Amino acid sequence: MRVSKTQPRRPFPRQSLSLILLWAYLAPLVLLLASLALLAAPAGAVTQFGSYGTGAGEFIEPNGIAVDQHTGDVYVVDTNNARIEKFTKDGGFLLAWGWGVADGKTQALQTCTTTCFAGARGSGAGQLQFAEGIAVDNDPRSPSYEDVYVVDIENNRVQKFSPTGKFLLMFGGEVNHTADTHHEASNEGICPINPGDQCTAGTQGNGNGQFDFTVEGSFIAVGPNGIVYVGSHNSIEEFSAEGLYQSQIKLLPAPVATGTPEAGGTSGLAINAEGDLYVIRHGTAGIDEYEPSGNLIRNLDNDGEPAYAEGPTPTIAVDPAGDLFVDVHVDERHHVDEYNAAGAKLVSFDYDMADGLHGIAYDERGNALYVVSTSPTTARVRVLTPPPPPPFTSTSSELATLLIPEL
Secondary structure (H helix, E strand, O other): OOOOOOOOOOOOOHHHHHHHHHHHHHHHHHHHHHHHHHHOOOOOOEEEEOEEOOOOOEEOOOOOEEEOOOOOOEEEEEHHHOEEEEEOOOOOEEEEEEEOOOOOOOOOEEEEOOOOOOOOOOOOOOOOOOEEEEEEOOOOOOOOOOOEEEEEHHHOEEEEEOOOOOEEEEEOOOOEHHHHHOOOHHHOOEEOOOOOOOEOOOOEOOOOOOEOOOOOOEOEEEOHHHOEEEEOEOEEEEEOOOOOEEEEEEOOOOOOOOOOOOOOEEEEEEEOOOOOEEEEEEOOEOEEEEOOOOOEEEEEOOOOOEEOOOOOOOEEEEOOOOOEEEEEEEOOEEEEEEEOOOOOEEEEEEEEEOOOOOOEEEEOOOOEEEEEEEOOOOEEEEEEOOOOOOOOOOOHHHHHHHHOOOO
16 A cells, blocks of 8 residues: 655565565466376266167267257267167157168168167168267257268268257268269269269378278368368368358368378367368367467377377367367376366366367356276266366466565
């Protein structure tokens, strides 16, 4: 406080001054220790659902998970069972879809709700060959609100389904066999365009509307207005909700040369509310954040090791505040790192689980993370609550300014 010039200034007690100065220097250490404790803090209550197998609510090597933020329903790519499974937010099984999943023999798209079978692999409409990666359109303004997109890596295409498993369309290089046969180049990348169009596997490549999937992972996201983003080789492909090719975002910097075609392949992709993209690529350390235009904003964890084609590479998810969650695998164990929207690492948690890294998704309504965990003999989805961020930290001089009154 200010002191009048005519009033004698009261001396500050030496003992009080010493104590305050001591606190000013000790406080950062106390806060640092508290922060370190939280960096290794366990997450909140953990539950799980699903198990290993081919029945209803069971998986074999699932790879990809997404949440409908309106209903809270959860979708899981059951990769080795060639089907998509849908659950309530609490893990109650709702349905699965894929070819032959209801009776184990029909060569057509089916849904099942009680008795389920592994799906039949192939390249037909709604059929899955080797699917990894799934996304839900959560923008109420989009014409595809609550629809589901699935990446079918071996068929070089993306398929779109309704929330009940109805096949809507697919897109990718030359997926419309009928249009290709009739030399209708403008219609070759979407199927169906007309009733009776025959849909098939896409062609691999780097051309507009084509996919070059050189690595495994979960690399599809739906942004504002229902725009679909799909990771490819050193690029992100952008499509409208109707499957129309829009543009290609070239990814820089160039990856570390590995002498293999996998270098530069996208293995992870997430998008925030502003449309910024978080990307993991083979041969690139850490996670790159890009503007929608493709301008590189920052790199997170650039001291990390480059991502490799044969996993496990991290999986990523974003919450409404822009916080990024990264499921990381080190020394045969996994944990989750959380970064804020400015790229600062906040906390690490959920240490020491031996399985994981096959998908992570954030539930806005329940403030929960769904983590796909699998091994050669187990499969499940773990549900965990992120711990609070570490406390505010400050420098000694800043604390001294706050704590020591004007002398």
